[in-house]
Amino acid sequence: MVSVLVVGTGNVGFHLYNVFSNIDKIQVTQISSRKLQDIPKADITIIAVSDDAIAEVSSKINNTLIVHTSGACSIQELKNSTQKGVFYMLQTFSKNKKVNFSEVPFCLEAENEQDYKLLENLANLISDKTYSINSEQRKILHVAAVFVNNFTNHLFKIGNDICNNYNVPFEILMPLIQETATKIKVLSPEKAQTGPAVRKDQKTIKNHLALLNKDQQKIYTILTESIQNGN
Structure with a gap:
């Protein structure tokens, strides 16, 4: 024991x-x-x-x-x-x-x-x-974990805020959230990427930005540019 x-x-x-x-x-x-x-x-x-x-x-x-x-x-x-x-x-x-x-x-x-x-x-x-x-490898894992967990959860929070603001149920997004997490077990995150940013659909991006507050617009724009630049 x-x-x-x-x-x-x-x-x-x-x-x-x-x-x-x-x-x-x-x-x-x-x-x-x-x-x-x-x-x-x-x-x-x-x-x-x-x-x-x-x-x-x-x-x-x-x-x-x-x-x-x-x-x-x-x-x-x-x-x-x-x-x-x-x-x-x-x-x-x-x-x-x-x-x-x-x-x-x-x-x-x-x-x-x-x-x-x-x-x-x-x-x-x-x-x-x-x-x-080792300690150096753990630091690398930890910062990667912040992106895939802490930052991702904050994006869930923003998505929930948007749904609440426009009075639509956040629960409708649950199957999408689950599929997103499941898909990267068989595809690399790069190959699993979809959406208006990777398609460079400027009309949809512009319409989305019009629905968001200023802070949400900043985050949306940064992430869109990161996806389009392959970062």
Whole structure:
């Protein structure tokens, strides 16, 4: 049995604690990052806090192996005097949305092979997808993830705003959203691109812009130009 301490009660910490709690081979405890007195001992201590807090929180813990869950921070952001690692899950987490961990890619890093195997064994108890990813590769994945997830979700929000503004149901777009995500499993994003921008349909583009507010027009124009320039 492996003992795990989860430090942090945000979205990532919440889901990790819940999934670990259901695995017989894992003994898990959880504490808030604000309560770092009497820290429980554990084989693996997972710091699931904001990027800016990683250094301070890790400096107060002396357990054997301490890892963070950040995609943007290097392994050296950890300031503990013991062994370091990274246990990064490339997925979006919200407390009110259940996560299927078996489909979540785990990007792992450690300072030595023994610690890496320990992290890999832990990840394999809940996921079918584990990868050895160093700090530089993780930064690249993280910025790519911002485009495909965070920015895409913001575009969903804008689409929802437009529908609400003109009193049409956003739910009609759901099959299109699902097909867009599914299609790139068999086609490259470049080959899957459709729409007025790639067709250079100036009349439709002009009509669309007339329906949008100024901020939406700026975003629409930037994305249209990016598609047309092949960026």
